[in-house]
């Protein structure tokens with residue numbers, strides 16, 4: 321049996337650490353997990369479900385690049401759509417038609433949502449969703465689930481990480497996953513001050529097993545948040561379009577105000593989206609100029625993915641269905657994916673226009 325060796329990977333890693341802090345970023349760095357001599361650091365190429373490292377070793381990539389590559393590397397349909405858009409123009413002064421089409425597709429697809437807005441990665445869109453919640457409520461504080469991951473912005477990182485100040489965390493309150501009583505207590509102690517609750521639809525903390533929501537958990541959260549005027553934000557960056565095309569909230573049976581997407585949208589191309597209820601926009605508009613959401617960072621690569629968005633999403637759900645019963649995932653998921661029938665946007669369009 322041939323044993324893999326990683327001479328070139330290690331040599332490249334040695335070079336990298338001279339010019340890149342840690343050589344490879346964050347949790348993508350193999351160093352904290354596996355001895356450096358037993359891990360492929362740098363890839364040479366990838367195709368379908370496989371990649372080849374710089375030493376010529378071949379791997380089946382069950383990690384899917386930490387989430388987005390659910391159609392496999394270099395999917396020809398996605399790449400053709402990206403190439404076609406590149407030939408028309410990549411970063412242009414005015415947005416393209418594809419942005420509008422993608423917003424329409426998401427509004428049609430995701431249950432209960434009336435508008436969509438785009439950014440380039442998951443952390444941008446979760447940060448942005450907090451701003452929307454604050455604008456909508458005129459409140460400052462946000463509830464987070466302990467151990468949840470929402471990106472690298474200071475608000476999203478735990479205390480104790482280098483560069484994170486107590487002031488970065490002052491407006492954040494923490495609850496444990498599935499602990500509705502604890503959630504109630506935090507809400508009671510901060511009544512009238514909480515803008516939003518951000519959480520993944522099921523708990524998938526870094527380096528730990530995933531945990532499904534307890535029976536009735538999301539419904540109880542929803543009822544309390546409605547009563548207290550707290551915006552519910554689902555961070556579906558990692559599991560979006562994998563449980564139900566209409567949203568993980570549809571799958572778990574509750575109604576959030578904002579849903580954040582990223583990884584599963586574009587098979588590795590950098591795009592993220594938040595979709596929202598029109599009420600959030602309506603409430604926030606008079607004093608916050610939420611119309612300027614259109615100016616937030618611009619739309620990057622947004623158009624390239626549209627032609628195959630729906631077929632990707634369907635395929636992803638199917639793939640996810642096969643893969644979901646991985647060790648560590650508790651609960652028994654069902655896979656009731658379906659496409660929502662097209663809804664009239666006339667009323668929401670008139671609501672959004674004057675922003």
Ligand SMILES: Cc1ncc(COP(=O)(O)O)c(C=O)c1O
Pocket residue numbers: 441442443444446469470471472520555556557558582
């Ligand atoms: C649930 C969740 N939210 C947000 C993010 C941040 O996304 P990005 O790395 O694209 O900024 C991630 C990334 O893994 C994630 O898993």
